[in-house]
Every structure is written in C-alpha cells, then in structure tokens.
Amino acid sequence: MTDALWREYQVLEEMGRGRFGTVYKCVPLNDSGDFFAVKSIDKRMIRGDSLESQCLVTEPKLLHLVTPHPHIINLHNLYEDETHLHMVLDLCDSLDLHGRVTRRVFPEPEAASVMAQLMQAVAHCHRLGDGALMRGIVGTPYYVAPEVLAGRDYSEKVDVWSAGVVLYVMLAGFPPFYGESMGEIFEAVVRANLRFPARAFHSVSPVAKDLLRRMVCKDVSRRFSAEQVLRHPWITSGGGQEQ
Secondary structure, three states, X not given: OOHHHHHHEEEEEEEEEOOOEEXXXXXXXXXXXXXXXXXXXXXXXXXXXXXXXXXXXXXXXHHHHHOOEOOEOOEEEEEEOOOEEEEEEEOOOOOOHHHHHHHOOOOHHHHHHHHHHHHHHHHHHHHHOOOOOEOOOOOOOOOOOHHHHOOOOEOOHHHHHHHHHHHHHHHHOOOOOOOOOXXXXXXXXXXXXXXXXXXXXXXXXXXXXXXXHHHOOOOOOOOOOHHHHHHOHHHHOOOOOOO
8 A cells, every 4th residue: 555545544444445556444544533434446457448448547536526525425534646546435334225135125214215315315426517428338237227238329318227227125134136147137237027926015106106207217218317316206205204
C-alpha cells in the first residue's frame, strides 16, 4: 500500500476480496475512533480492458460528484501509486442485502423501506446526470437490463430495471430471470418474461406486483423512472402499512 495511506491510517483486517482488489477495515491515526473501509484496487489486474479501466477511473470521480447524500457511501480519501488505487470509504460492516435474503425474504414494509432509500439515491444520481444515452455492457448478469445485453443505446432507466430485480429478490428470495449458464441467464433477461410463482408470491400484495411490472418492464418507454417509483402507492404507503 502507498506510504501516504500508512501515514494516516492503520489498516486492519481484510473484510472482502474481489476480482480486482481487496477491502480492509481501517482507522485513522489521529485517534478519532471512527472506523472506515479502504478499497484497494490492483490496477495491474485491469490493464488492457478499456471499459473496466474507465470504470476504475470514474468511480472516485462519481462518488465525489454525488455525495454527500444520506444513502450513498462517502469517499473520504483517495490514494494512488503505480500499482494500486486506494479509496477510503464509509464502513458498512453489517450484513448486506444478499446475506439477509439468504436467511429470509423481506416483509413488504421492510422491502419498501429499503427500496425507498435505494431509489432516493438513484433519483439523486439521475438528477445530476445529463440524460445522455450510453453504450457498452456493464453490470451483473441477473440484474442488467435487456437493452444493455442487446447492445442497444440505453438510458438511466437501466438503473430502475436493476432496482426492480433487487426488489423482486427481496420479496421472493431468488431473481426473476435465471439459468444454468451465463448464456441462459442472458437469454432469460432478454426475453423478460416476468412471472410471480405462487410458491413465492402467494402472500405478496397486488400493489407490490404492480410496481414490479412497472420497474422490470422490457418496454423502456413504459418503464418507470426513479421519481415515478418514489411516487408509487406501494412506496408512499410503506409497503402497504397505510392500505
């Protein structure tokens, strides 16, 4: 790690490891008592991949642009040397959504609370954007919108699709489109045949399913924007608490 990082932080235990780097817990040496996460990315792992190189360069810039926001992780410090990029971020050491879903599905009020916070962050990012169309495949297969996989130009509404898949997973415990291979997953996403199997959705309210249909909608012109999601009755009622 770069000397500048070591001069200002004590790097503690490893918290996670991914394809391009590692996340550690750290604490400032000024005795503030606050813990942070440092995301250390090995730049050597992404050389030659222009799209992922662009994402690496863009991530800290975007975090500076969209923060502070109550539902977006803050970037506190950035360090770089010849081989690594180190981002000091807010520490989120509680169980993530995936870990919670593997234990149990979310009750509708809890899912609505999570989705409201997520969409407030997404809407905030969209307000700062320029509305330009984008191109290039970036994203996790289960969550990426069909127009991205089809190689077409796409807009900020791909984020609403992805958030809709997250909502589906919270309520059902599994994604709406899946397959045994990457190719099968892509085919299922592009077909976008959204279903609500009774074994998982027998107790899910019609208004929740209505929101899912409007978020996980193949027709981009009919798909909700982030602001429309926030105005939907299921969100405004707290997942049915006021119905």
